[in-house]
Amino acid sequence: DVYKRQVCDRERSHAEALAGRLGLGASGVYTQVSRLLREQMPEALYVCTPPHAHEEAVFAAVERGVHLFIEKPIALKVEVGERMVEAVRRAGVVTQVGYHMRYGKAVRRLARLIKEGTAGRAVLFDGRYECNALHGAWWRDKRKSGGQVLEQAIHLYDLGMHLFGAVERVSGFVGNICHRETPGYSVEDVSAAVLRFRNGALGTIAATNCAIPMEWNNPFTVVCEWVTAKFRSAQEAEFTHTGERRRLVEHVKGEGDLYEAETREFLKRVRGEGGEGPELGEGLMGLRTVVSVLTSARRGGVPVKVKCEESVGKT
Secondary structure, three states, X not given: OHHHHOEEOOOHHHHHHHHHHOXXXXXXXXXXXXXXXXXXXXXXXXXXXOHHHHHHHHHHHHXXXXXXXXXXXXOOOHHHHHHHHHHHHHHOOOEEEOOHHHHOHHHHHHHHHHHHOOOOOXXXXXXXXXXXXXXXXXXHOHHHHOOHHHHHHHHHHHHHHHHHOOEEEEEEEEEOOOOOOOXXXXXXXXXXXXXXXXXXXXXXXXXXXXXXXXXXXXXXXEEEOOEEEEEOOOOEEEEEEOHHHOOEEEEEEOOOOHHHHHHHHHHHHHOOOOOOOOOHHHHHHHHHHHHHHHHHHHOOOOOEEOOOOOOOOOO
């Protein structure tokens, strides 16, 4: 409980204001996360700040052997992500990236079918991320969020890699159509990418911030040799099984909070009780992939090869 009673903000006035509302004294106020970690020494740290503000907290935690849960993307630049992964490897701490969609009942069902081989060979991953909101000021600023592909649609890129494995090459396009006149809006509001996975499967992922206002929809379809899965969400999908010359339709619908599910798995891993979750190395794979999409877009859609070592998925 003592860890819940500490407030840290670079602006002391902000920290003091929150500490006052929580009924804390001056001892509960910090302006440096490194000092907070040194004096309080928690077992684990959740890094849920905007992407541009991840670096300081991550390296401060790793230096002190504190386990890490980090929201996606792990960084804005690949080289920063690579340094994070190397630091975690040296420290030996538990890490987990906030890809909550992996914990949906329907996603887990398909992942199991693919792992068992009963889905057949991977063929196509087709996903969309649709919303229409200004979000926070930091999200609209490309220098802080990296843009919709990097900060938001990365969930779909991760699902594609979670199910099909690493991406080998990408081609992408981005644009700003609906928010050109919006002050402070420097991120893309539409994107489309084609992916080639290392196993030969293909993928298409599109995203837009010009769809239905205040709705966040991310439908996707996954085609394997003997299973076609149409997802309304990570929790709900229709599976059509076509192996062995028969057609069988299966409806899968899960319940529960996916953020709670990923937290439970992380805490299991911190306690040494098993658990499963994407580690920092998988976060680096996702970062490399979406950065390659954006690089391709800057070059007019020219295909870009994605760097990927066999061991990077695990830290």
